[in-house]
Amino acid sequence: MPTVQLFITCLGDQFYTGTLQNMVRILERLGVEVTFPAEQTCCGQPLFNNGFDDQARPVARAWLHAFSQSSAPVVGPSGSCISMVKHHYPELFPPGSPEHHLASDLAARSFEFTEYLVRELGVTDLGACYPHRVTYHSACHYLRELGLREEARLLLNAIQGLEYIPLQEEDTCCGFGGAFSVTFPDVSRVMMENKVQNIIASGADTVVTCEPGCLMNIAGGLRKAGSNVRAAHIIDLLASTGETA
Amino acid sequence: MSGETPGYIGFGEYSQHVPHSIPSAVKQATDRFVGTRAARVAEIDQWEELRQIGSDIRQHTLENLDRYLETLEARVTEAGGQVHWASSAEDARQAVLQIARDRQVRSVVKAKSMATEEIGLNHALEAAGIRTLETDLGEYIIQLAGMGPSHIIVPAVHLKKEEIAALFREKLGVDAPADPVELTRIARERLRHEFLTADMGISGANFLVAETGTLVMVTNEGNGRMCTTLPDLHVAVVGIDKVVPDWESLTVLLKLLSRSATGQKITTYTQFITGPRRAEGESGPKEFHLVLLDNGRSRILADPVGRQVFKCIRCGACANVCPVYKNVGGYAYGWFISGPIGAILSPQMLDTQVARELPYASTLCGACAEVCPVKIPIPTILRHLRHRMAQGDEFGSPALPAPVGAAARMTSLALSRSWIYRLGTRLLPFATALLRRDGWLKTLPYPLSRWTSVRPLPAFGARFRQWWKARVRSENG
Numbered sequence A: 001m002p003t004v005q006l007f008i009t010c011l012g013d014q015f016y017t018g019t020l021q022n023m024v025r026i027l028e029r030l031g032v033e034v035t036f037p038a039e040q041t042c043c044g045q046p047l048f049n050n051g052f053d054d055q056a057r058p059v060a061r062a063w064l065h066a067f068s069q070s071s072a073p074v075v076g077p078s079g080s081c082i083s084m085v086k087h088h089y090p091e092l093f094p095p096g097s098p099e100h101h102l103a104s105d106l107a108a109r110s111f112e113f114t115e116y117l118v119r120e121l122g123v124t125d126l127g128a129c130y131p132h133r134v135t136y137h138s139a140c141h142y143l144r145e146l147g148l149r150e151e152a153r154l155l156l157n158a159i160q161g162l163e164y165i166p167l168q169e170e171d172t173c174c175g176f177g178g179a180f181s182v183t184f185p186d187v188s189r190v191m192m193e194n195k196v197q198n199i200i201a202s203g204a205d206t207v208v209t210c211e212p213g214c215l216m217n218i219a220g221g222l223r224k225a226g227s228n229v230r231a232a233h234i235i236d237l238l239a240s241t242g243e244t245a
Numbered sequence B: 001m002s003g004e005t006p007g008y009i010g011f012g013e014y015s016q017h018v019p020h021s022i023p024s025a026v027k028q029a030t031d032r033f034v035g036t037r038a039a040r041v042a043e044i045d046q047w048e049e050l051r052q053i054g055s056d057i058r059q060h061t062l063e064n065l066d067r068y069l070e071t072l073e074a075r076v077t078e079a080g081g082q083v084h085w086a087s088s089a090e091d092a093r094q095a096v097l098q099i100a101r102d103r104q105v106r107s108v109v110k111a112k113s114m115a116t117e118e119i120g121l122n123h124a125l126e127a128a129g130i131r132t133l134e135t136d137l138g139e140y141i142i143q144l145a146g147m148g149p150s151h152i153i154v155p156a157v158h159l160k161k162e163e164i165a166a167l168f169r170e171k172l173g174v175d176a177p178a179d180p181v182e183l184t185r186i187a188r189e190r191l192r193h194e195f196l197t198a199d200m201g202i203s204g205a206n207f208l209v210a211e212t213g214t215l216v217m218v219t220n221e222g223n224g225r226m227c228t229t230l231p232d233l234h235v236a237v238v239g240i241d242k243v244v245p246d247w248e249s250l251t252v253l254l255k256l257l258s259r260s261a262t263g264q265k266i267t268t269y270t271q272f273i274t275g276p277r278r279a280e281g282e283s284g285p286k287e288f289h290l291v292l293l294d295n296g297r298s299r300i301l302a303d304p305v306g307r308q309v310f311k312c313i314r315c316g317a318c319a320n321v322c323p324v325y326k327n328v329g330g331y332a333y334g335w336f337i338s339g340p341i342g343a344i345l346s347p348q349m350l351d352t353q354v355a356r357e358l359p360y361a362s363t364l365c366g367a368c369a370e371v372c373p374v375k376i377p378i379p380t381i382l383r384h385l386r387h388r389m390a391q392g393d394e395f396g397s398p399a400l401p402a403p404v405g406a407a408a409r410m411t412s413l414a415l416s417r418s419w420i421y422r423l424g425t426r427l428l429p430f431a432t433a434l435l436r437r438d439g440w441l442k443t444l445p446y447p448l449s450r451w452t453s454v455r456p457l458p459a460f461g462a463r464f465r466q467w468w469k470a471r472v473r474s475e476n477g
Helices: A010-015 A017-029 A045-049 A053-067 A079-092 A098-108 A113-121 A140-145 A151-157 A185-202 A212-224 A234-238 B011-015 B021-042 B047-063 B065-078 B089-102 B114-118 B121-127 B137-145 B161-172 B180-197 B223-229 B247-261 B297-301 B306-311 B317-321 B323-328 B339-349 B367-371 B378-391 B402-416 B418-431 B464-476
Strands: A003-006 A033-035 A074-076 A110-112 A133-136 A163-165 A206-209 A230-233 B082-086 B107-110 B131-134 B200-203 B207-209 B214-219 B233-239 B269-273 B287-293
Touching (some): A003 A017, A010 A017, A010 A212, A010 B418, A017 A033, A017 A234, A017 B464, A045 A079, A045 B378, A045 B402, A053 A098, A053 B402, A074 A079, A074 A113, A079 A098, A079 A140, A098 A110, A110 A113, A133 A151, A140 B367, A151 A234, A185 B323, A206 A212, A206 A234, A212 A230, A230 A234, B011 B323, B021 B247, B021 B317, B021 B323, B047 B065, B047 B247, B047 B306, B065 B082, B089 B121, B089 B200, B089 B233, B089 B287, B107 B223, B114 B121, B114 B233, B121 B131, B131 B137, B137 B180, B200 B223, B207 B247, B214 B223, B214 B247, B223 B269, B297 B306, B306 B339, B306 B378, B317 B339, B317 B367, B323 B339, B367 B378, B378 B402
Parallel strands (some): A074 A110, A133 A163, A206 A230, B107 B200, B200 B233, B233 B287
Antiparallel strands (some): B207 B214, B214 B269
């Protein structure tokens, strides 16, 4: 039985308890043993992306310490955080250093959730049922840094009763961008509004994405616009049995 | 006024007051380019391989620039041209002014050139009493409007045809309808006379081929050819980064450029200029001068990460796909070059303090790097420059306000000590309980107000850790 270490990410931790619980349930249903290193905090991407490498390094060290206690793969519900670990942790430490070695080791066994399901376990049909019109926002780092182009769609198409509706400008950034959203709120706003208008115009009743950051932004934008479209993490649809929406 | 370097570039300030018409005008044009580019790219099976070759050519050239520049100078001189080295914008302006003064030049026609925008050449010429006219339609329009370019290849992209018609009516005193064909006809009629009477033509270049000393220009309007063949004097101002080793490299880069820029297989005009005319009876100018502009490039070339910005072949594809650029337009970037490439070039060429906001003017979505024909890792360079702004490096001083650094240090402390983070996680739902409505936080104090002013925040509600603990306890129970 494969074992994974759950990386809940700081945004998942603060805002998406239900999604994390669903993630555990799905993995266990597939026969995966789930462990949770409780020392974990955040991957440090907000610091790293804003140029504070010296401040990001201790956060990365803490993360590496938390997840190097086990040799099991790491699985998280965010393409962006996984990309941070996979691509940027090794850059933070000089080649040849023990930390670089550790970072490279963990980079090789860290996976975004849908990536883990589709590419590692080879599973697309989870027996979920969600009889709704669903559209999909492709998150930037998930798409471009991890190269996950079709994984989410494969999983969605296997959900019973689900009608998949393509989204105009599916792969255009929603305007979240981490600190960008508070550094330039006016630009973030127009990008978010553009995304929300496309979602509403699609005629879908649900929009899914694989990124907690985008989800916060899009869900908040839909609420602000007075829309009834539900914004959800793909995990929540994959755990759905059709009785509740 | 020298017109070359801007004061503080307030991207955030500008973004609060973007003129209403800009996003829709920019989106209309850039969406069209995105579509035509995609179609032209799809025609080439080995596009990705071609990009890699283009990237390698540019990287190799930058790493051996001294050698190729020496060859270039020798070949241009052999062909009868004169090379002028300009280490600064001021040197370049003086070189052009000197050439003009020595020959009693009174009027100049210009082809589209980013290098002359960079050095503010038009202002310098006008200040010296030399009539200077832009002849690229877009440049002609923004010159009439008294503005700079807002896009690398479409300088007037932010203006709609109605605005251009109004501008023509106001500045030219003609009855101009909002019809692109008619507007072009009006401009063409006025320009024809200027081409025939100008004393000097000024251009930039898309490339300089070192092995033969050839200047290469791609255009679609034919004005570039008029500027560089009708007057007896041709002066080209070109950045030293524009060199390519040989014609074989050039074919790769031309293919990448036209498909990425306008979505054309090849531009309407591709000009190759090797020196001035050689014999009476040949067409072309009697004199050809090449002003090679450094203006900080050598300094930047010492930085292995930052210098990749000079791989750029100025296609503008990065701007066309950039969701930030599309919504704020080119003037938000405060200098002659805008969009993602401007956000990584200006902070390197200008003082870090002046352009400190630009590296942050991106969500790091990566759309730019995905289309860049020469694979410039724009998000990586943005992060590199953010690091310079935050902490400084050997190429620039830190430029962020002190409280930002203090906040980063506190964040680092809280996130690298699990107990502080977990304590915060437990406290946040209580601290915000009174503001909570229906699972959402509609207003929060600064700095989170900058989030809630745009959209509500989901309520803090971390319960996973407790749930997990209880679950483990009951399993072991």
